[in-house]
Amino acid sequence: MNADPDVFGSVHLGYIVMETNRFTDWRRFGTDAIGMHHDDLSRDLMRFRLDDHACRFLLRRGPAEDVVAIGWHLDDHTTFEQIEARVRAHGVPVATGTAEEAGLRGVERLLRFAGPKGITQEIYTTPVLAADPLTMLASGWVTGDSGMGHVAITSARPALTRGYFDTVFDARLTDYIDETISGVKLKIRFLRVDERHHSIAIAAVHGLPIDPIRTRVQHLNIQAASLDDLARSYERIHELGFDMALSVGQHTNDRELSYYARTPSGFEWEIGWNPLVVDESTWEPSTHQGISVWGHTPVGQTIVDRLGQFRIAARSLLHPEKTVPALSGGGIP
Template sequence: MNPLDDISVFGSVHLGYVVIETQKFADWHRFGRDAIGMHVDELDATTMRFRLDEHDCRFLLRRGPAEDVTTLGWQIDDHDTFDHIVRRVTGRGVPIQEASADESALRGVERLWRFPGPKGLIQEVFTRPHCSGQPLSMHTSSFVTGEGGIGHVALTTTKPAQVRGYYNTVFDARLSDYIDETINGAKLKIRFLRVNQRHHSLALAANRGVKVDPIRTRIQHLNIQVDNLDDMVDSYQRVTDLGFGMALAVGQHTNDRELSYYAQTPSGFEWEVGWNPITVDETTWEPTTHQGISIWGHTPVGQTVVDKLAQFKQIIRSLREREETVSALSGDGIPDD
């Protein structure tokens, strides 16, 4: 056994924050605060943060042209586990950099280090969040965070084995299950990975035929969870009343049983608001394959011909471009079980 892998970090890793680069600050302010119902802090003309709970930062928005998620921030429970993850990364020759004090302060965390991840998504690890104690001002009564982290992110990829291998190498991610789905004629296999008790912190969707990626952004969607059903219903109504696009109407997933909807963010990727997913019991859980993403609902809303043409152009573009991987941390990848 590789000495870098002899201690599992599973259960000590939690999705702590997400960094978004955008020029659309006014739209994001309305979307995050008025539609989704999060607390907003405007730090200056180039920086805005959203809060879900006592943590100072759960979403950091920086001004820039990407209109995309750029970074995933992972909270690590203790310094020993943090050091172990750093050794895994550096031991395989991957560059890792300590963040400055100002960068840590913007994210509201301590002991922050970063290293490259799949699809150009920077991975950041930290050990302790700042909790200022300032009261929350939110339309939503409460969000579910805690041991499961803030939610999950979903990626489309042409290299699912390598991406899965990466998160297994770095965080000892475990396979929760698969979903087979056909969307607009494309046959997809979606892999769901967990790093703690949350059913999944990462979902990896890949076309089962030609290796294409229909999504412009690094992530296809991100998810947060509300504490009660009324909060989900109320936010759905606010999203539609305020004129933001709705990608998928309310429905229930086959695998984690979460009730949710998907809104279109100002930057183009989707934002899922969910309620009441199952948590994984490690003593009994066995991965399985589900047919279709939903038991009911999640019907597409308002997709236009222009949207379909843009997606087709992205598919053609993805045939010419090479998806970024971090081969030193992906090994040979993990083939489907």
């Protein structure tokens, strides 16, 4: 734990930066299927909005087909300077974003530093609010004090990954899920930085230092404002021919109703509705057996897909996962 004042509750998931060459497919996926507001900035840049913030997802042209940065909205400059001091005190380089980079992300003050799995972590204080009203198929999305959703990653070094978010953001363990998928035993750690049940989920293969996912992230989540929004987006995914990964179901731990679609870049996108909000005065971490009370059944997965995952997992043994040991606190189980 950090000796300086706790920043828990002053940190919120703010934006995601992705790199892709599939702009046409992403435009259809984000706008016509999911139902977000879309802005073209140039041939090589576009953004999606969920609310009055100018940017929630920034897509830039490039070959990664993956998330490359996560932006964290901090409540005030004191928290910003405190986290900056923590990172510097551990000997990890920090870089100040240029005015152009901050502008693309819709923020006024930007700092970046290394994060787990090669995902750059960025912090900012004041978001820029868009002048134009939202134009989108969804009625709205839940953001505010809960942040804009969550990020789920797989890790061969879960203790170090959890230690990182504890060291940098004073993340708290919400709970665990033990699950077996295709004969592989997983332990999933759920971490929160504010009232949202989790902003980061870390899945690891039990007892094996392998990573079965090609992308840095396994899925991204955003929260629909209504059950009708969730149902209509589910319908549009099918109508537009995008792949579904998991059908509608309800999670055991946060009780969120959700489904998972497959994005044009290959990782998954979860649309959720009505997750519980953590009461800090009474919450105690626990372990749940299985990710779902009901539903969330795989859609269209073949034996070829499963074999492909095993090949990716085997290759991960040859390429050690990127970590930031100086910020990982020695690893927290």
